[in-house]
Every structure is written in C-alpha cells, then in structure tokens.
Amino acid sequence: MALSEFQLIDRVFAARAAARADVSLGIGDDAALLSVPAGMELAVAIDGLHAGIHFPEDTDPKAIGHKALAVNLSDLAAMGADPAWATLFLSLPHPDETFASHFADGFFSLAERFGVALVGGDTVRGPLCAVVQAHGFVPAGEALRRSGARPGDGIYVTGTLGDAGAGLGVVQGRLDIAAPDGDFLRNRLDYPEARLRTGRALRGVASAAIDVSDGILSDLGHILSQSGVGGRIEIGCLPRSEVLLRTLPEPDGINLALSAGDDYELCFTVAADHEPRLQSLAEGLECPITRIGRIESESGLRLIGPDGRIYACDGSGYDHFKGTDNGRDDGDH
C-alpha cells in the first residue's frame, strides 16, 4: 500500500529519532514502550502551539520546531527533571515536506543537545499546530514544586526578562528596533532556551520553581498562591539585557520585564540559609541568576520602585498578541 504524503513526513521524523537504552520500542507501533529508572519519578508536561496564537504566522518553521520542544523542556527544567523522551502531534494544512524538514531541524537540534529521544507521535492534516509532551526523570521526592516558598526566601530569576516580549513587538511592527538588536530580540522570542542545567542544580536548593512563560508577575503569582504566601519585587533588580536597556525607554522596558511572556527563564525561591549554597552553584550554570525580591507572609505581590515606593505597572500596552484570556497558562490543568 503506497504511503501517503503525511506518512512520508512521519518517516522523516522517525529517521531522526535518537536511540536510548530506556526505549524498548519507539516510533512505529501503537504505543512506545519505555523504562523509568528505579528510584526516579517520571515528570510529564504537555503544551501546544497554534500558528497566529502562540507564534506569529510568519515564524520560521525551524523556530516552531525548536519552540514546540523548548517550552516543554522548560517545564521539566522548572521541576528539576532530566529530560528523556518526547512525543509530537503535528498538524499541517498541507503535507509540506519542506516545512516539515525545517521544523524537524529545529526540533531535533534541540533534542540532540539534551539527549531527548522522539518516541512517538502523529502527523495529520489540519490547522498549523504542534503539541509536544516532554518526559523526564527526577529522583523521587526531589522535584521542585510551585508550593514550597516560605516567608524570607529570596526570589530569583535566570537570564534576562522582557526580551521575548520586545521581540514580539518587533515582529508585529509595534517596536521599531533595527538589526542587530531587533534580531537579537526576535531570536529570544523564537529560540527560547530551556534552563535544564539550572533546574537540575536547584534540586535540594530551591524551595519552589516555575518557568516564566506568561510573564514574571503572572508566573510568580502561581508560586505565591500555591505556597500561600506573598512577596515583593525590587523593580530595579529585574535583570534586563543590554539590548533591551538601550532600545526601550522607561517605563516600557520595565513593564515588559514584568508582564511579557515567552522568556522561558526560571523563577525560583531559595531559603535564606541556602542562599550561600546557591551563590557557590551560580558559576557553573549556563546563565546568570539574579535575586529580584523576597517572599513575605502577607499575601499579594508588592512591586517596589527604585525610590522605595510602590510601583504601578502598566503591562497592558505591550502584549496584544497574548491577551489575558489566551489560555497560555501552562500546566494549570
């Protein structure tokens, strides 16, 4: 029986799937057969991206492939899990082999960097959409949860905030930032890094963690509510890239750093008596870490400006692409 064009695309993906000793049976049967090492819990995260909703319509297919996997690896990073396997549901309006090949380039470049094997999935006709489930391992009882923050803990973030939001502004023509700065920002939107090494290093150190997919205000808010605490952020401490600092006037840059999504940095909390250990870890990580505030017992999140006063954030002007009602609140169910 002749293979359909979508089946041919499936074969392109199957041919690039990595081998792993814990994969008894990968692509090509009704289900994959996998082994979880003794003493490990399995961490699973599923997240999907729609064209025009979760990425701009004109996004490079390679970037879509990268990002579809990266946003899920970022969830594993936020649990402190080591990635192992992925599955992929990809729908395309037409069986476009060129698109699929570029998508696969982005997907597998990232998968190979972290030793992730594609173990199953499906390629179908439909609106452009990629749904990935990532699977990882974490020693039983050692995962980083959202619920462990306690008053007095420091609040930290990896890398810099707001770049991806500015990149979206560039793509949508709302921000006029020429290359190379504009390219840097768009790259931060299209090729987020999953902070897997940091997440792993934070086991036993961080009291809570989440990845910053919807903006630090929203995502830190989940830590606060699930931990039953409040907190404060020192606005002046929010880490921003040199590009963001030189291209966006205040308060726009600060507001993006607070409210824009898609940075996929980690936000985590560390008890005061673990903070020296965190500092000693920091040199070995893949990115800088910055303390931006502290957990407090009083509920709610307080933003403190450089003048010591409460800072009023207007994040509403920057994120037309991702409204409050867009459902990108990863992992909430």
Added chain:
Amino acid sequence: MALSEFQLIDRVFAARAAARADVSLGIGDDAALLSVPAGMELAVAIDGLHAGIHFPEDTDPKAIGHKALAVNLSDLAAMGADPAWATLFLSLPHPDETFASHFADGFFSLAERFGVALVGGDTVRGPLCAVVQAHGFVPAGEALRRSGARPGDGIYVTGTLGDAGAGLGVVQGRLDIAAPDGDFLRNRLDYPEARLRTGRALRGVASAAIDVSDGILSDLGHILSQSGVGGRIEIGCLPRSEVLLRTLPEPDGINLALSAGDDYELCFTVAADHEPRLQSLAEGLECPITRIGRIESESGLRLIGPDGRIYACDGSGYDHFKGTDNGRDDGDH
C-alpha cells in the same frame, strides 16, 4: 490576579481528575510527577482529533471528549497495556464553558470506567482540537507488537467492522438509514470502545496486534509489513453487525468492513498452537472475536471471496471524510 475564562475551564477539568496512588503530583504545576511500578514498562500513545477532519463539525462535544481519550486507550489496548494516566491539550475557538463541560462528561465517563487519571494538560484558544496522550503499564517484555506475526498464525478481529464507516455515511448524508439503525451506526462512530480487557488478555497469547483505526486492510497491512509476512482474509468471515447486514447491500457492506476506519476494534494474530487457549479466553472477553484469515509467508494480502476466488475491493467510494492522504495513520511516528 483574576482567572481567565480558559483558566476557569482548566479548573473544571482539574476538579474531575481522579486520584491514584502512583500520581505524586497531578494537575497544577509545571509537570506531573508519576511513578511506574517496578517490572513494568510504560506504554505511551499520543493522538489528536481536529474538527472537520477527524470528527464531523456537528459532533456532540461529549462524543468528542469520549473519542479523544478512546482512540488513545485503543492504542494501549493494542499493546496489551493497562491504562493509568492521560494528559489533554484542548483548544477551543472561544472559552465555551458549556462545550467544555460536555466534553469533560465524555472524557471523564470513559476515564473513570478504566481508572484513568487526568494528570496534566492545557486549555487554549485556537481551532477546535483535542490531543490526548495515554499512558499505561505492561509487564516488561510482554507488550503486543505489530512485528510478531508468523506464517500459519490465525488473523482475528474483535467486535464488528464497518459500523463506524457507515455511521459517517449517515452523518454526511451519503447513506439514508433511519433511526434506530442510523443512530446505532452513528454511535459506533462517536463512541468507540477501547478493547482494553481483550488487549490485556492477549498478552502471551497473540503474536502481534494493532487497533483498527484506518480500516482492516490498512491496519493489518502494518502487521504484515512490520512482521515481514503476507496473509489472506476470507471475505465471508468478516464480522459485521446485524444493523450493517440489514441496512447495506453487498458489496457496500463488505467494502466498508474492509476499508472504513474508526471502528477501533483490535486486529491480532495467534499462533496455531495458541488458538485453543484463545478459544478458552474468549468467553471472558467484552466482545466476540472472529478469525478472518491466516498469515502466510508470501508477501501481500489476498482477499478470498465466498466463491474461493480473489476478491477485488473497491473501498474508495465510502470514505470521503478520511482520504488516503489524511495522516490518520496513528503511531507511525
């Protein structure tokens, strides 16, 4: 921070998620944390359904919820796995709580019957689409694969074939079959049963298995190609429901039974010396099983008519909804 309407829908799903002792952390964090029992392999299958492509646009949301899970449980059944957990990526054009509630009714009614816990997912804005990953356990080394069929093995199917294809014809107005027969057929399309009990019973008995999602010709073809064998089907043995027999003239009913998809029965092979054991099992199963042919060493699939001659099948006339190029070839990557 106020919850978005999609977040409220997420909560509806979270509220109905079952508890299981092997779920350390379910819905509500960056990833779920799960434990696979010692000695078990993890079987995972991911499959998604688009409105207008994998189900008719006017399908009852309850049926969509049922089917999105059922097609994945069917994949686990075809591996002989016991289902445990599911994740769900659901996109809706609007945050329609009524739709979501009915979808959840269908999803959880089925999940509860088989003790499946929803452990994670995401509800987002986008074209109507549901992607589910099902996770199950199978004792290491005992899973049913597509590749184990050997010459002389009997070829079997569960239940009846062609009903779902006829149901699609009814929905699309190509077949004029009044209630209650029309309703029976549509129900077979909308509410497929996953043959989990049969799949489990076939461990150690069947030499190969697959679920019939794309039609017996296509799906048995996967067993033959992956096992490096051929086979023959006795057309007169194809099990058909009384409704199909009385409502469709020949050769239409036979052609549907051969070529139409969406029945989600199991097709499996059994070595001759295991066939007595299969017969002794059969009474305890949830559905009849029927031997329809035998595996042969000569490659290719031969259809033998009641007159003993080669039967020429024209399956092309019935399945406009699912063309050969629709990519519904579950599990091929």
